[in-house]
Amino acid sequence: MKENLHRFFRAARGAGVRVSPAESIDAMRAVAEVGLSDRTILRDTFLLTLAKSEDEKKALGDCFDLFFAAPELSQPSAANDPSEAATQDNAPGIQSSSGEPTENLGPLAEMLLSQDRAEIAAAVANASSAASLSDIRYFTQRGLFSTRVLEAMGIARLRDDLDELTASNPALAERLQAATEALRENVREAVSQALLLYGREEAENLRNEILRNAPLSRIEPRQIEQMRALIRQIARRLRERYSKPRKRQRRGHLDVRRTIRRNAAWGGVPFLTAWKRRKRDRPKIVALCDVSGSVARVSDFFLLLIHSLHEVVSDVRSFAFSGHLIEVSEILESKTAEEAMAEIMSKVGFGSSDYGGSFADFERQWMESVTPQTTVIVLGDARSNNLDPGADILRRISERSKRLVWLNPEGRMTWGWGDSEMPRYQTFCNVVRQCATARQLERAVSDIVATYQ
């Protein structure tokens, strides 16, 4: 039983529930208390001791159901054709009539011919643990593990038996052939189930790892949904890291007023001292996003990320531009990601970008939204189609703001080539970063938020 519990914990980890050794010890103690007889109680017990949030409870519940679902064994097909009664009659019949060849058969062949389902299931389970099936991680390993399990069961001997029987007793050979096929089917299913149980997390990690490093501007349409999910995950992680109360005690500066008030009870003799605390600001962000051409996709994900950071940043205003600039904060707040992006695109998207003109638009209408607490983020490739770059306006924005960060989806090598105005803009920016993949995006946003901590 202990072995089974350990396998369940491993399956739970595979389902994304973080099970620490201490928690597994608790779970085992708890299981020892409640016993194994009642399934619903066992389920509740695991949910109480292992899962520590609502999401985890759901994942673990599903995992429990899958794990303790009695593995559905497909009967050997031979037994399917005739009725149950006929099978019952046949089974001893085979043994008596073909007594001599059976003696030469290996244990696996005998087991298959006897059609004892429980025994076969047990044998598959044993072979699975012998082949350490719970180590399966990727779907590409399915064939490998099926072979291993079958080998552990003695498929080699079975093949020999089959060859011999084909010569000596063709009828029995046919039965055995059918039973073997059914067995293969069983093993395949056992392996698929194991993959579902133990491999989920790895598969997801692998996919996310690939996505994280893929250039945002060139991902395929079918991956967009997955990418959105990944961005949300990144946002959640950033929130958890930075949403702690931003208060830090600054020892060394006595808060005289609070000290006197607090010690009034004993005649102003300062037993308890109060120290000045400094409240940290939350980041205020003004984001200017180029939504022309290839930059559009990156802007899309960037805006999604910034706007799912409510707990961390107190104030975000977003602006989108290509030929001219508009404010898009409200569109992003009120609509779903897809609708919002479509609307923004229909309003300003797909023109040829005019950085100078867009900066001028911003200065004219929204310059007062930039305060000394604001971080201004510009996301764009700085390709201004040989129009006036408006670098002087960028300088004024930089002077008003706390920080000016430029995120460029293009590689550093191409900055300054062709119509790229990057070198000219770069002089006015506090930070310039390349930002083409989800990983770089996370880094960039994380750094921006961290400067306020």
Add this chain to the structure above:
Amino acid sequence: MAEHRPLHRPLASIEAVESGLASQGYIASRQIATAVYLAQQIEKPILVEGPAGVGKTELAKAIAGWRGLKMIRLQCYEGLDEAKALYEWKYAKQLLYTQILKDKLGEVLGGAETLHAALDQLHDFGDVFFSKEFVEPRPLLQALEQPAGCVLLIDEIDKSDAEFESLLLEILSDFQVSIPELGTVAATVPPTVILTSNSERNLGDALKRRCLHLHIGFPEQKLEERIVESRVPGISEKLRKQLVGFIHDVRNLDLKKQPSVSETIDWARVLVLLQASELGHEMVKDTLNVLLKYESDVEATLPHVTTFVANALRQNLFG
């Protein structure tokens, strides 16, 4: 730990917990009963999460009432610290005593010939002022010192600062606290600890790891009917069914704050006071403010009242 066991009245089974809580008017779901049973058996605190008003705090009260234990409650809030939760030195008393004992001190030290000897003598009773006498126990320390054990309710832990969680860790895992001047105070009988949280912020993993995690959501219809039955004895079965059915419909709406069990009970009491025998449109509209706590929610619900009442009445027909 083994020597504490006999002091505990061992809990027979999960069913015993269920009926015990029911005797206090707390109708527990199977999951809640399992959690309470396990907490007792493997001596772990329970962390209860869920929306406001589903009976998280009531659970602690019910356990205390049923087992005949004292309940000690620590309400968490931002800025709660050691001095308010654990213990504090009685500064004023210490000060007073040094003043009163001034002469005595002079007498004792008068015998010493050198400064060194005086210092040695002072050391001998220096610890007097940092003894148990001068410790003001706050809820957490009180809970450990109860000779018969108790139920310790740490309410709304999510409202406290993250640092406060770390303070709790020692108590939650070992049922003891360390006071630098006195040493370690261990619990005579481990208290039953219930922590509640409204998920206002995510709690640390270290804290979660030490607890059984129980999520109480809105109860199912049948369970809620039983809860109303036990809490509002005067209500007729017909009205009870209609009322709970209506509330379940309301919960499906997209509201700022969904009505929880405590609102159901309040509403049931109101309807009983108004001597209603069954739900009526006018009455529901007049008393909707008992159920919903935001003006916008009331406005969102009003257009649906007719349908929901009709639903509730129909439900009654088929039981």
